Amino acid sequence: MTAPYFQVDRTYTDNNGYRAPEITTYFHVEHITAHPERGHLRAIGWSKSGAPGAKWNGDYRDEVDGWTELSSPLIPSEPLVVRRVDCAVEPALEDEDPELLVCCVAEDGRPVALLLDDETRAKLHGWLGGGQ
Structure with a gap:
C-alpha cells in the first residue's frame, strides 16, 4: 500500500x-x-x-x-508507557479545533503530551467510569 x-x-x-x-x-x-x-x-x-x-x-x-x-514493520515499536499525569490544560473557548492537553511523564522520564479532542475525551470518560 x-x-x-x-x-x-x-x-x-x-x-x-x-x-x-x-x-x-x-x-x-x-x-x-x-x-x-x-x-x-x-x-x-x-x-x-x-x-x-x-x-x-x-x-x-x-x-x-x-x-x-510493508504490511508489518521490520523494527517493532514498543508502546510508550505513561505512569504519571501532572496536569491538564483545557482548550481556549475560541479554539477552532479544541483539544485537551494532558501533561504526562513516561516511565523513562520523557515528557509526553496527550492531545484529546472532544470525541476522544468522551470515550475516555466512559472507559474510566464517568458515564455511570
Whole structure:
C-alpha cells in the first residue's frame, strides 16, 4: 500500500527485491519533520539493504515516490508507557479545533503530551467510569 507520505513507526521498501535482495532497500521511519524555511517534509529513520546480515544505518528521505509500505514493520515499536499525569490544560473557548492537553511523564522520564479532542475525551470518560 502506498501512503501520501511516510508514516512514523512504519517500514517501507523500494521494491527492487524482485531481482536480488541485496539491491532492495528498507527504510523504517522514526520521525517526520518539516524544513523550517521551505516547509518540505523529511522522514528520518533507519535503512538497510535486504542482503542477509545487513545492518541498520541512520538515513533520511524527502520523497515518498517509489516506496511501498510493508504490511508489518521490520523494527517493532514498543508502546510508550505513561505512569504519571501532572496536569491538564483545557482548550481556549475560541479554539477552532479544541483539544485537551494532558501533561504526562513516561516511565523513562520523557515528557509526553496527550492531545484529546472532544470525541476522544468522551470515550475516555466512559472507559474510566464517568458515564455511570
